[in-house]
Amino acid sequence: MDLSGLTTGWYLALAAALFIIGAVGLLVRRNPLVMFMCVELMLNAVNVTFVALGAGLNDVGGQVAVFFVLVVAATEVVIGLALVVAINRRRAGATADDVSMLKG
Amino acid sequence: MGAAAWLICAFPLAGFVVLLAAGRRLGEPRAGWLATAAMAGSFVSAAAVFAGLMSRDPVDRRFVVTLFEWVPAGDFSVDAGLLVDPLSVTMALFVTGVGALIHLYAIGYMHGDRDFSKFFIYLNLFAFSMLVLVLGDNLALTFLGWEGVGVCSYLLISFWFTEEANATAGKKAFVTNRVGDWGFMLAMFWAFGALGSVRYLDLFGHAGSLSSSTATAIVVLLFVGAAGKSAQLPLYIWLPDAMAGPTPVSALIHAATMVTAGVYLMVRVNPLIAAADAWAPDMIAWVGVATALFAAGAAMAQNDIKKVLAYSTISQLGYMMLAVGTGAYVAAIFHMVTHAFFKALLFLGSGSVIHALDGDQDMRRYGALRAAMPITSITFIVGWLAIAGVPPFAGFWSKDEILAYAFDANPALWLVGLVTAVLTAFYMSRLVFMTFYGEARFGDEQHPHEPSPLMTAPLVALAGAAVVAGVMNLPFTKDLHFLGTWLKPSLFGNEAHLEIGGGVLWLLALVAVVGAAAGIAGAVAVYLRGRLPVSMVERPAAARAFYVDEAVTRFVGGPGRRAFDLVAAFDSKVVDGAVDGVGRSVRAGGTALRRVQSGFVRFYALLTAVGAVALLVWFLSRASL
C-alpha cells in the first residue's frame, strides 16, 4: 500500500473498518431497528469503495452503482421497518431473539 | 437387393402388428391366412436376397444393412443391422419356408379354437424374432431375437393355459432357458470387454488377436446359451415338457427352427471356436454325442407320440452339436436343414393323427391307421425313412456326413454316433409300427379320417423336401457340394478337412446303412412279429429319461433351494441393510444437525459471516498462488 498522499488504499481501509464495525454490530445487537442501522453502515462502507474506485478508474460507473445501492437500501428499509411494525403489533418490544419459533 | 433384406423381417412384424390390432375382428380363418401370407412374403424376400447373393462374386457374398443405431451409449454402440451372408440367408430361407408351410397347416389344425387369431399373433411374432436372431449383425441383436423366440416359446407352450400342466411346462421352458441366457449374456459382456464391440464382423476380424483363454471362455459361455436353447445335456429338460403346446408349435419352434438357434449361433461364431483352446470344441462334440445317445435311449420307451419326437429332436440336435464340435459346420447346417424338413413333417403328421383321434397322444391306443389316413401315413413313412438314415432320403446324407467327420476326429465319437443311429432307426420304426401297422387299438366309437387339404398339402410338400433335400450336398464329387461351396464365405476357412479317403467313406456309409437296417429289423421283430416281449426293450428307466429330470428337481428343490434362500437372506440383510442404512444415517445426521437451526436470526448471520470469511480466505489463497 502506498502511504504517500491520499490514495485509493486509504479509502478502502476506511471502508473496511466501517464494514467490520457494522458487521459486528449486526451480530451483537438484539434490537431489530439497530440491526437495520448496522446494515446501513455496511452498505455505506461499500458505497465508499464504489465511489473511491470509480474516482481512481476515472469512471462514473462507481457513482451509478452507488445510486442503485441507495435505491435498494431505501426499499430494504421500507420493507424491514414494515416487518418490525407488524411483529411489534403482535408482540410489543420484541427483539430479534424473540422471533425464533421457526427452528429445527 | 439390399432393400429386400429388411423385408424378410418386416413381413412377419407387419403381420404381427396387424393381427394384434385387428386379429379378433378378422377372425377365423382370415387371421390365419394373413399370417401365412406374411410368412410367404418373407420367404419370397429371402429368396430374392438369396438370388441376389448368388449373382455376386463368392467373396462379395457378405454385406451389412444398417437400419438405425439401436443403443448409442458412449463407447458402446449397437446398430440394428442385418448381416446378410450365405449362412444367415440359408437359415432365413428354411425358417421362412418351413414356417410358411406350418402356418398353412395351423389354419386347419387350430380350426374352431377359441383363440384362433391369438395363436397366429404369437406365430408371426415368433417368426419375426427368429429372423432377427438369424439376421442380426451383432450379438446384442441376436440376443434380442433369442429372448423373443424364448418369450414366444413360453407363450405358445402354455397356449392352452387353462390346464395347469401346460402353464407349468411353459414356465419350465422359460426358467431353464434363463440358465442358458445367463451364459449368452456373460459371453456378450466378455466379448465387449475384450474387443470393445459385439458386432460379428468385428469379433471375427479380431478373433486372432484374442488370447486363447479369452476365446475359450467366450465360446464355452456361448455354448452354455446354445445348450439351453438347443436342449443339450443337462439343460434339455424343458423340451419334452414343451410338447404341451399345440402340435404346429412343436413342429415349428421345438423341432425345426428355434431349437436350432443354438447350433446356428455356434456355427456363426466359428472364428471364435477356431481361436479357442482345443478342449472347447472337444467338449461341444462330447456333450453333443452324449445328448444324442441319451435322448435316443429315452425315446425308446416313450408312449406319448410327441414325447418320442421330442426326444428324437434332442437326439438330432446332439448330432448337430457333434458336427459343430468336430468342425463340420457345413454338415451341421446340412443336417439342420434336412432335420427341419423331416422333423417338421413328422410332427405335423403326428398332429394329423392326434387330430384324427380326438386329441389322444398315447401310441398304445393307436394302430392300423395306414388304411384310414393314406396321405398322412405315406408322408410319415417318408419322414421315418429320412430320419432313420435310409438312402437316398435326406437324413441319410446329412447324418452320414456328420458321422464321417466324427470318425475323422475321434473314432469313439463315431461309435457313439453310430449306436445312436441304430437306436434312432429302432425307436422311429417302433413309432411307425405302433401307429400305422398292427391292429387297431382305439375305441370303436372313433373313426379316424384324413384331415382337410389345408393340413395334408404341407405334409406332401415337406415329404417331397425330405426326399430330395440330400442333393444339396452330395458327397460323391466336389461339384456336388453345393451347400459346402455356398457356405464357404461364412466359415472363414475354419471348416475341418476330412483326412480319410474315399474307400473308408464308402465303408462308413455301408456300416451306417447296415446299422439303420438292423434298427428297423429289430423293431420289426419286436413290434410286428412279437419275437421279443416289449418289456425287454422298454425299460422303466428309459421311460423316465434316466431320472435326470427327477435328479434336477431334487437338486434344485433341496440344496439349490437352500442356496437360493441364502442368497435371499443376503439380499434382505446386507443389500437392503446397506440401502436402509444410508437412509437411517441420513436421518440420524439430520437429527444431529437440526440443532444448528436454532431460530436465532443473529446466529444465522454469524454463520453467513463465517462462510463469507472462508470464501474470502479461499480467494486470497488462490490469488497468492
Place this chain on the structure above:
Amino acid sequence: MAEAVFAVAAVLMLAGAIGVVASRNPVHAALFLVQTLIGVALLFILNDAHFLAAVQVVVYAGAIVILFLFVIMLLGVDKAEELRVEPIFGQRPLAAVVGAALAAVLGTVILTTADVLSGIRQSGGERALDGEATDIERMGRVLFGEFAFAVEITAALLTIAVVGAVVLTRRAARSDGAPAGSGSG
C-alpha cells in the same frame, strides 16, 4: 487540504459507527447513524461526486433516518437495551473472532496489493470523470442511456416495496370488527 478533509470524515464516520453499535438507546443510535452518513457524504464530495453527496444527505440522513425515528416513536421501543447480557451462548466471542478475521483478510488484501488500480485501463468517453460535463450531467447520461432498463426496473422495485409495506402493516377490518393478524398480509 484533501488529507485534512479525509481525516475529519474518517473520524466522524468511525466514531458514529461505534456509537451506533454501542449506544443502548435506539434514538441515540439513529443520531450516530446520521453522523456517519454525513461523513460518507463528505467523502463523496472529496471525490467530486457532488450529486451523490446531496442525495446521500437528503435520502439517507433525511428520509431513511427519519423513517427509523418515526418507527421508534410509533412503537415506543425507545427503551434502553441491556447490552451486558448475551442470551445466545458464544455469540459475542464468535462475533469478535469473525470481525478480527474479516479485518485480517481485508487488511491483507489492501496491504499486499501495492496499488490496486495501477495498470488498469482508465475509462474514457462519456463515462470519464475528467470531461467537461458536470457530474450530475454525466450520471444522467449514463443512467438514462446505458442503464435505462435498470432504472426502469428500480422504479418497479420501489413501487413493489411501497405496496409491500402497505400490505404488511395494514389492519384489515373484519366483519366482526376484530383486528386481523398482521400475518394475514
